[in-house]
Amino acid sequence: MHSETAPTSRPLAIVSGGSRGLGLETARGLAAAGFDLALIAKDVQRLDGARQSLLSEFVATQSGLTITTHAVDLEDQIATRNMADEIATSLAAPKVLVLAHGVMSEKMSKTLRTTDAEWNRVLNINLNSVFILVNSIAPAMADARDGRVVIYSACLGRMSGPGSAGGLAPYRISKAAVNSLVRNLAHETGLGARGFYVDAICPNHTRTDMGGPDAPRSVEEGAETAIWLATADISERGTGQVTGLLWEDRKIVPF
Numbered sequence: 001m002h003s004e005t006a007p008t009s010r011p012l013a014i015v016s017g018g019s020r021g022l023g024l025e026t027a028r029g030l031a032a033a034g035f036d037l038a039l040i041a042k043d044v045q046r047l048d049g050a051r052q053s054l055l056s057e058f059v060a061t062q063s064g065l066t067i068t069t070h071a072v073d074l075e076d077q078i079a080t081r082n083m084a085d086e087i088a089t090s091l092a093a094p095k096v097l098v099l100a101h102g103v104m105s106e107k108m109s110k111t112l113r114t115t116d117a118e119w120n121r122v123l124n125i126n127l128n129s130v131f132i133l134v135n136s137i138a139p140a141m142a143d144a145r146d147g148r149v150v151i152y153s154a155c156l157g158r159m160s161g162p163g164s165a166g167g168l169a170p171y172r173i174s175k176a177a178v179n180s181l182v183r184n185l186a187h188e189t190g191l192g193a194r195g196f197y198v199d200a201i202c203p204n205h206t207r208t209d210m211g212g213p214d215a216p217r218s219v220e221e222g223a224e225t226a227i228w229l230a231t232a233d234i235s236e237r238g239t240g241q242v243t244g245l246l247w248e249d250r251k252i253v254p255f
């Protein structure tokens with residue numbers, strides 16, 4: 001863990017994938033909203049670069065901003081569990097947990113062609129680590145009756161529309177399973193009635209290392225709904241069921 005600043009009373013947001021792309025942009029939005037941050041990713045240098053750039057960006061407007069970094073290979077379940085347990089015991093219970101890490105599967109990863117190694121790589125990073133991080137960190141949020149979990153899914157994981165319409169099998173199936181985890185956990189925790197909210201988002205095709213330089217959306221556009229779910233008054237979600245859902249541009253879309 002890397003930290004140089006004394007802890008403050010600002011609420012904590014934990015963001016995986018916080019070193020770049022949509023995770024870094026979400027972390028930026030949460031810092032602007034007054035959160036301290038704990039950033040998780042694999043590459044130590046990139047994590048430190050993200051931390052330094054956020055601290056410089058907010059030096060004048062967010063006095064006391066504290067950012068810790070936590071480097072781990074989320075493909076490794078034991079290392080992930082150890083890191084998550086360390087976070088759960090060493091940091092305050094977070095108010096917000098955003099899971100924005102992920103990998104795309106290889107181009108030709110169709111079900112009949114993909115390998116065990118590729119299947120396990122993608123499922124470990126995109127799904128199993130999501131379970132471990134939620135299972136380690138979110139109980140304190142549920143106990144506090146004050147927590148929001150937002151997980152970056154993908155429209156490619158939807159069971160409706162073009163979602164699971166063939167190709168990129170490990171990626172699509174990992175995201176479909178993440179959607180299922182979100183819905184199931186929301187029902188297990190009272191669908192928001194106990195102050196705990198858990199939701200998935202489709203950021204849509206965004207210009208990041210994963211999305212590529214020609215994607216139609218900026219990171220600001222791609223991260224906007226995640227930041228909104230993490231910070232806005234719950235009444236802004238409308239009436240009826242307000243959590244355990246898949247969101248796209250602040251709207252509920254079918255799983």
Ligand SMILES: NC(=O)c1ccc[n+]([C@@H]2O[C@H](COP(=O)([O-])OP(=O)(O)OC[C@H]3O[C@@H](n4cnc5c(N)ncnc54)[C@H](OP(=O)(O)O)[C@@H]3O)[C@@H](O)[C@H]2O)c1
Nearest residue numbers: 017021022041042043074101102154205206208209210211
């Ligand atoms: N971009 C899109 O068009 C798009 C569309 C739909 C859904 N999504 C979803 O949105 C999320 C963010 O995507 P992105 O476009 O921001 O991706 P990205 O730019 O490729 O960034 C990926 C992030 O995940 C982290 N990560 C990857 N493998 C890891 C591992 N083994 N251990 C620890 N951290 C790991 C990376 O950390 P390091 O820097 O340490 O490698 C990085 O922070 C993903 O879940 C993705 O599936 C993206």
